Amino acid sequence: MTTVEERQPEQHAFEADVSRLLHMMVHSVYSDKDVFLRELISNAADACEKLRYDSISQPGLSTDGIPPGILVTLNEEARTLVVEDNGIGMTRNEMIDALGTIARSGTKAFMERLDAAKAGEKAELIGQFGVGFYSSFMVADKVDVISRRAGQEEAWKWSSDGKGSYDIVAIDSxxxxxxxxxxxxxxxxxxxxxxxxxxxxKIIRDQSGHVPVPIRLVDKEAAEPAQISDGAALWTKQKSEISKRDYDDFYRGIxxxxxxxxxxxxxRAEGRHEYTTLAFIPGSQPFDLFDPDRKGRMKLYVKRVFITDDAELLPRYLRFVRGIVDTSDLPLNISREMIQESPVLTAIRKGITSRILNALEKMADSEPETFAKFWGLFGAIVKEGIYEDFERRPQLLKLARFHTTAVEGATRSLADYVAGMKEGQSSIYYISGSNLEQLxxxxxxxxxxxKGIEVMLLTDSVDSFWPTNVPDFEGKSFKSVTQGLADLNEIAGEAGSDEEKQEASSEVVAFIDFARGALGQEVADVRVSGRLTESAVCLVASEHGPDRQLEKILQGAGRLQTASKPILEINAQSQLVMNIASIDDNTFREDAAWLLLDEARILDGDKPVNPRAFAERQARLFTLAMGQGK
Structure with missing residues (x-):
């Protein structure tokens, strides 16, 4: 029978991405290597919290009565630093899964950002991407992890020098x-x-002083451990007892x-439901902000026992918020399935959401510069709520900020927009696209x-959806400038802008009729434009159905098999159009009509449908022009 002493270590290669990550960590220069200690203590605290939770259903896991704790031991002579916890521990397979793979770590995304990051941002990225354990190799040329799962006899040792492989072996208990x-x-x-x-x-006090598990430090062999933190939950204290630094340190820890x-x-909410909430609005975007799963990251505690960080405590459009909720209104042994269906959690979710939105409203009023930074970081996410959350839509619309044609480089609220509307204007006009320059x-x-009419410039993906789902704001409907008739004649313009509109000449009307027939398979209509003043042509969508940008997105996502035909609008006062209309040659007119359509497509961010035909028509017109110039 093979004994523990006779067992040979198993050697495993790191996954390719982990191996590359470790190489980058060892050979890169970081602005703050202290991050490794915070990450190890955070992992230890999580293990202790996991044991507390599992002990609810399996009391035998912690029958020794020893409270959860973290012990940091220093040995100057041996040049070692040890972080030990009495938490849940790991089995052999859990070690391989947690320390040798990237299944849950987001390492690929981390490395993409790490390659592009400035030196001062690298330490921050380590924490953001959940690869904290690997940061140990910034300061250690070898790392040993010794662990025993609570309730099991077997113990295992994991070792690596961070150079591509690791060993794992069973050890004596x-x-x-x-x-x-x-x-x-x-x-x-x-x-x-x-x-x-x-x-x-100092590092522990600064970075990990508020983890919910006591931390002790031993700096010499046989010395008595000195308590660095008492593990008191920050959220249970009175706000008057907590400094800004305490709050910031706790935020960084969680x-x-x-x-x-x-x-x-x-x-702290009291009444029908009692719970305490400590939530934070981050000062930078979490790496998983645009995760397709769009899950929140709030931790749920019941009577200070960590239950899960997977409960939907906030709507998805507030998934950037970090923090905890601690309640005594739920049983400690509640299952994750019951959590999602719990009416108590539904009420708590509603209460927390209202408090956070109220705090953002207060920030917008009293700290406009801070709110502007917030909106720049998370506005695109909050606007998802305009589309999804009917109950809070009016509140979210008031919070929303938009780039407009009225002010360059700044954003405005819808209230600002409505206050500046022109006489006779009944709609809030917008245009959506991929970037401000293009719009x-x-x-x-x-x-x-x-006419001096303000138009909102919408560049986020969700901006193509929510305006069609929102009936109005303060009685003013939303209307895309790329859809339907412009109706600008009904709106009073700025001084000097309300000149009488000149009628299209008979030659231009005849050319438009000709173009309508020539382009009949490609467009729904060809008409005189009420929105063009400089360009010769543009494309717009019909009054009903999606606007141009939304139609492109739906078609690109495979949710719209066939796009509707656009309407080609022609500027009847354009000198180019009048010159074209004056030439009585049907071959020339047909080429010109198609070239104007392709010009409109290009202005709309598209390409000519048939590049070869486009080039041939252009060549014929060039040849004609050269012949007339002789």
Whole structure:
């Protein structure tokens, strides 16, 4: 029978992406290597919280009565730093899964950002992407992880030098914790300062002082452990007892980010349901902000026992919020299935959402610069709520900010827009597209600019959807400038802009009739434009159905098999159009009509449908012009 002592270590290769990540960490220069200690303590605290939760259904996991704790041990002579917890521990397979693969770590996304990051941003990225354990190799040339799963006899040791592979072997139980995990860092020569008591103590107090598990420090062999933090839950304290630094440190601990939060929402609800909430609006975008799963990251506690970070405590359009909710109104052994269906959680979710939106309204009124930063970071996500959350839509519309043609480089609220509307204007006009530069150059804006009518410039993906789902704002409907008739004649313009509109000449009317027949298979209609003042042509959508941008998105996503035919609008006062209309040659007119359609397509961000035909028509016109010039 093979004994533990006789077992040979199993050698495994890291996944390719993990191997590359470790190489980058070891050979890159970071602005703050202290991040590794915070990450190890955060992992240890999570393990202790996991044990508390599992012990509810399996009391035998922690019958020794020893409270959860984290012990940091320093050895200057051996040049080691050890972080040990008495939490849930790991089995052999859990070690391989947690320490050797990228299944849950987001490492690929991390490396993409790491390649492009500035030196000062790298430490922040480590925490954001959940690859904290690997940061140990910034300061250690070898890392040992010794662990025993709570309730099991077997203990395992994982070892690696971070150069492409790791060993894992069963060890004698006397070499392992009774339960939990011990991480041993064999420090590099230039990382020797991490064996200094005052250095390590300061790092722990600054970065991990508010984890909900007590932390003790031993700086010499046989010395008594000194308590660094008591593990008291910050959210249970009175707000008057908590400093801004305390809040910021707690935020960094639970979010895994290194930025400073824009604000926090800390309150205790009493009455029908009792719960405490401590939520933070981050000061930078979390890496998973645009995750297709769009899940929130709020942690749920019941009577200070961590239950899950997978409960939907906020609507998806507030998924950037980080924080905790602690309630006594739920049973400790509640299942995840019951959590999603719990009326208590539904009420809590409603209460937290209202408090956060109210805090954002207050920020918009009293701290406009901070709110502008918030909107720049998370506005595209909040606008998802305009589309999805009918109940809070009026509140979200008031919060929303938009780029418009009225002010360059700044955003305006819908209230600002409505206050500046022209006499006779009944709609809030908008145009949506991929970027501001393209939208500002759109020919569809020319008539609106001439009359001084403000148009919202919408560049986020969701902007193509929510306006069609919102009936109005303060009685004013939303209307795309790329859809239907412009109706600009009914709106009073700026001084000097209300000149009497000149009628189209008979030659231009005849050319438009000809173009309508020549392009009949490609367009729904050809008509005189009421929105063009400079460009010769533009494309618009019909009054009913999606506007131009929404139709493109739906077609690109495979949700619209056939796009509707656009309407070609022609500027009857354009000198180019009048010159074309004056030539009585049907072959020339047909080429000109098709070239005008392709010009409109190009202005709309598309390409000519038939590039070869486009080139041939252009060549014929050039030849004709050269012949007339002789």
């Amino acid at each position: 006397v070499e392992a914790p009774t339960r939990g995990t011990r991480v041993v860092l064999h420090l590099m020569e230039d990382a020797k300062r991490y064996t200094d008591k005052w250095t390590v103590e 979010s895994g980010q290194y930025d400073e939060p824009l604000t926090n929402v800390h309150f 500002n150059a759109s020919p569809q804006l020319e008539g609106f600019r001439a």
